[in-house]
Amino acid sequence: MAKHATPLLDQLESGPWPSFVSDLKQQAAKRAKNAEKIDFQIPADVVDDLLGLLELSFVDGVTHWKHGGIVGVFGYGGGVIGRYCDQPEKFPGVAHFHTMRVSQPAGKFYTAEYLRQLCDLWDLRGSGITNMHGSTGDIIFLGTTTPQLEEVFFELTHKFNQDLGGSGSNLRTPADCIGQARCEYACYDTQNLCHTLTNEYQDELHRPAFPYKFKFKFDGCPNCCVASIARADMSFIGTWKDDIKIDQEAVQAYIGGEIAPNANDHNGRDWGKFDIQKEVIKLCPTACMWMEGGKLKIDTRECNRCMHCINVMPRALRIGDDRGLSILAGAKAPILDGAQMGSLLVPFIPAEEPYDEIKEVIESVWDWWMEEGKNRERLGELIKRQGFQKLLEVTGIEPMPQHVKEPRSNPYIFWKEEEVEGGWTRDITEYRKHHQR
Amino acid sequence: MAFISSGYNPDKPMENRITDIGPRKFDEFYPPVIAKNKGKWLYHEVLKPGVLVHVAESGDEIYTVRCGGARLMSTAHIREICDIAEKYCGGHLRFTTRNNIEFLLDKKDKVEPLIKDLESRKFDGGSFKFPVGGTGASITNIVHTQGWIHCHTPATDASGTVKATMDVLFDEFKQHRMPAKLRVSMACCLNMCGAVHCSDIAILGYHRKPPMLDHEYLDKMCEIPLAIAACPTAAIKPSKMDLPGGAKVNSVAVNDSRCMFCGNCYTMCPAMPLADKEGDGVVLMVGGKVSNRISTPKFSKVVVAFLPNEMPRWPEMTKTIRKIVDVYAASANKYERLGEWAERIGWERFFEKCELPFTHHLIDDFRDPAYYTWRQTTQFKF
Numbered sequence: 001m002a003k004h005a006t007p008l009l010d011q012l013e014s015g016p017w018p019s020f021v022s023d024l025k026q027q028a029a030k031r032a033k034n035a036e037k038i039d040f041q042i043p044a045d046v047v048d049d050l051l052g053l054l055e056l057s058f059v060d061g062v063t064h065w066k067h068g069g070i071v072g073v074f075g076y077g078g079g080v081i082g083r084y085c086d087q088p089e090k091f092p093g094v095a096h097f098h099t100m101r102v103s104q105p106a107g108k109f110y111t112a113e114y115l116r117q118l119c120d121l122w123d124l125r126g127s128g129i130t131n132m133h134g135s136t137g138d139i140i141f142l143g144t145t146t147p148q149l150e151e152v153f154f155e156l157t158h159k160f161n162q163d164l165g166g167s168g169s170n171l172r173t174p175a176d177c178i179g180q181a182r183c184e185y186a187c188y189d190t191q192n193l194c195h196t197l198t199n200e201y202q203d204e205l206h207r208p209a210f211p212y213k214f215k216f217k218f219d220g221c222p223n224c225c226v227a228s229i230a231r232a233d234m235s236f237i238g239t240w241k242d243d244i245k246i247d248q249e250a251v252q253a254y255i256g257g258e259i260a261p262n263a264n265d266h267n268g269r270d271w272g273k274f275d276i277q278k279e280v281i282k283l284c285p286t287a288c289m290w291m292e293g294g295k296l297k298i299d300t301r302e303c304n305r306c307m308h309c310i311n312v313m314p315r316a317l318r319i320g321d322d323r324g325l326s327i328l329a330g331a332k333a334p335i336l337d338g339a340q341m342g343s344l345l346v347p348f349i350p351a352e353e354p355y356d357e358i359k360e361v362i363e364s365v366w367d368w369w370m371e372e373g374k375n376r377e378r379l380g381e382l383i384k385r386q387g388f389q390k391l392l393e394v395t396g397i398e399p400m401p402q403h404v405k406e407p408r409s410n411p412y413i414f415w416k417e418e419e420v421e422g423g424w425t426r427d428i429t430e431y432r433k434h435h436q437r
Numbered sequence: 438m439a440f441i442s443s444g445y446n447p448d449k450p451m452e453n454r455i456t457d458i459g460p461r462k463f464d465e466f467y468p469p470v471i472a473k474n475k476g477k478w479l480y481h482e483v484l485k486p487g488v489l490v491h492v493a494e495s496g497d498e499i500y501t502v503r504c505g506g507a508r509l510m511s512t513a514h515i516r517e518i519c520d521i522a523e524k525y526c527g528g529h530l531r532f533t534t535r536n537n538i539e540f541l542l543d544k545k546d547k548v549e550p551l552i553k554d555l556e557s558r559k560f561d562g563g564s565f566k567f568p569v570g571g572t573g574a575s576i577t578n579i580v581h582t583q584g585w586i587h588c589h590t591p592a593t594d595a596s597g598t599v600k601a602t603m604d605v606l607f608d609e610f611k612q613h614r615m616p617a618k619l620r621v622s623m624a625c626c627l628n629m630c631g632a633v634h635c636s637d638i639a640i641l642g643y644h645r646k647p648p649m650l651d652h653e654y655l656d657k658m659c660e661i662p663l664a665i666a667a668c669p670t671a672a673i674k675p676s677k678m679d680l681p682g683g684a685k686v687n688s689v690a691v692n693d694s695r696c697m698f699c700g701n702c703y704t705m706c707p708a709m710p711l712a713d714k715e716g717d718g719v720v721l722m723v724g725g726k727v728s729n730r731i732s733t734p735k736f737s738k739v740v741v742a743f744l745p746n747e748m749p750r751w752p753e754m755t756k757t758i759r760k761i762v763d764v765y766a767a768s769a770n771k772y773e774r775l776g777e778w779a780e781r782i783g784w785e786r787f788f789e790k791c792e793l794p795f796t797h798h799l800i801d802d803f804r805d806p807a808y809y810t811w812r813q814t815t816q817f818k819f
């Protein structure tokens with residue numbers, strides 16, 4: 001028998017998509033039964049009260065969570081988000097219901113053994129409710145009480161060799177795509193760069209010293225499966241400089257219909273016979289491809305590596321061998337000054353260990369942002385406020401046409417005195433000798 | 438319950454303290470075939486919705502079975518995932534950036550038994566636990582935020598709107614019949630913890646009433662200068678208020694007509710709540726993407742300024758989304774993303790085809806970028 005009636009939430013149990021309500025109910029029943037005789041360190045009926053509180057929000061049309069309180073683990077300024085319910089008398093099980101962010105392994109690969117260890121810990125010391133995963137990428141432990149925070153952290157670090165992730169005005173837990181682990185498009189090892197930088201910058205991740213949050217995301221190619229270009233203050237997107245490798249026999253196999261286009265992933269309806277002119281050559285954004293003597297030709301210098309042809313014919317076309325990544329800066333969601341996409345800062349940089357060149361760019365950007373950024377100003381907003389030219393200046397990167405979609409359409413250039421022959425100091429008396437008042 | 442110590446000593450917090458060790462290293466968790474062939478994959482193929490094969494230079498293959506899941510997940514559910522991974526995959530699994538679960542197999546003959554097993558598992562309420570799909574030209578899982586389950590600033594629920602939407606789009610998760618991939622995202626306020634600003638279809642929670650002011654407590658709960666500085670439109674100024682009891686307190690005043698309901702003040706000052714049953718609801722945005730394929734990445738555009746929160750299943754919202762999906766699927770060219778299609782036919786035609794009303798709310802009036810969204814040409818369609 002459920003502790004609280006949840007007639008509205010119950011309506012979300014039907015329908016084919018996995019029901020979070022059914023899952024919460026199964027967890028509530030499991031804790032009530034407690035077949036494993038776990039000595040729960042927070043109220044056994046925490047999930048019942050979570051369901052009850054959520055039902056109340058469905059009735060009231062508003063949230064019943066208060067602002068976060070200042071809770072955390074000793075020495076860290078991130079990784080824990082305080083959460084208290086505004087109806088603690090009715091729902092004492094969730095009166096304190098803090099979040100802990102657990103830094104996920106790059107690529108989000110797991111073993112059952114490891115996940116079970118985390119489950120054991122979270123069943124004992126928390127609600128047993130998680131997010132797999134949070135929006136930024138962490139494993140999210142949803143709901144425990146203040147006295148359990150240090151205990152969870154102690155067990156994570158001592159037993160599981162596992163740290164917390166970021167929150168607040170610090171480096172947020174970096175995230176990456178599956179990369180070279182299982183993708184032929186990946187131009188660099190996203191997991192290795194993600195893991196290396198996450199460990200290099202643990203201090204920035206755990207101790208808030210920034211004006212606001214800062215995100216890194218790592219995409220192996222311009223398909224951008226982790227959305228770095230839209231979501232990360234610094235996006236690292238794999239690219240290459242040399243020729244797309246062409247297997248002409250496989251091209252013919254696509255043309256002949258022996259291999260389905262786009263890895264067969266449009267096979268749910270009849271799009272007709274594959275037409276390389278219509279589906280590949282004419283859709284190329286730079287028109288740099290053509291057929292000649294039964295062979296597919298690509299003018300590499302004109303290619304902008306959009307990935308379309310490779311996506312359509314993955315068995316015929318492969319990324320080049322001179323690989324590295326592009327760095328874009330300043331993406332963010334709309335709060336406050338409107339949404340921003342990342343702007344291209346470094347067109348090409350090698351992605352080889354120990355990644356010193358990449359770290360140099362990161363640290364020069366941080367030095368500027370920490371010096372000039374206002375409270376709660378994201379990097380993208382600072383770039384807008386002080387100008388992209390300033391970003392180039394602080395990173396020591398030479399301006400080039402690749403940095404812009406088009407040159408400026410106004411001539412209001414802020415010339416610096418040293419750029420102007422003879423400087424700005426002039427003699428008005430000398431001027432008046434030749435020009436009457 | 439008796440308190441069980443982990444070994445942590447509150448009197449000596451630094452004793453044996455381990456910090457800054459970061460996450461577990463990714464390669465601890467690689468299946469052997471991935472460890473062996475990393476960086477040497479030749480090509481992949483989608484065998485059917487939810488099933489991928491990747492072929493390496495060595496000739497090795499890895500089969501992936503992808504299934505959907507609610508990202509809000511209990512340990513009971515995770516343990517079930519672990520059991521399945523052990524039964525079929527040597528204990529190996531991963532999650533995707535869109536909250537799907539991927540089971541990784543080294544042999545093709547394990548694929549069908551695994552799928553059969555996954556599709557047979559249902560929750561007591563009747564929904565699938567592990568529906569297989571979400572690859573290629575389908576509508577895959579929705580990335581989303583916390584909503585009413587755990588957040589203090591939402592204007593709608595996240596898990597509820599997502600469940601209702603995925604139920605309506607379920608057939609598209611299971612099939613490859615979209616012109617291109619179609620990404621749906623959900624964020625429960627415009628802080629946008631999920632990247633909904635660049636999604637094919639975005640559901641966004643939005644407030645429409647300015648903050649209430651808890652004058653008696655405002656100066657006690659908040660740093661007034663921070664609350665003032667938090668406002669992007671400078672609608673908040675300091676003020677002195679007379680309380681009914683006669684006391685004079687420092688507080689703030691809000692110029693309501695300048696408020697754009699972002700809630701940033703409430704983030705800084707808990708004495709300025711703005712959530713409201715009638716005021717809050719959802720905005721629908723369409724046409725964004727993050728991929729650089731063919732066209733450059735695009736922001737999503739607001740096409741429905743407001744729909745009310747209709748608990749528990751948001752029928753008006755899901756009906757509108759379904760309509761947009763159907764019109765797009767029927768009209769777009771192969772490989773054409775929703776935003777590319779809308780730009781090709783023109784937004785005037787988009788509204789006509791989707792039978793959506795165009796109101797003044799949809800014309801941008803927020804700062805300089807607004808100008809670039811108006812039409813500076815005589816090229817338009819009647």
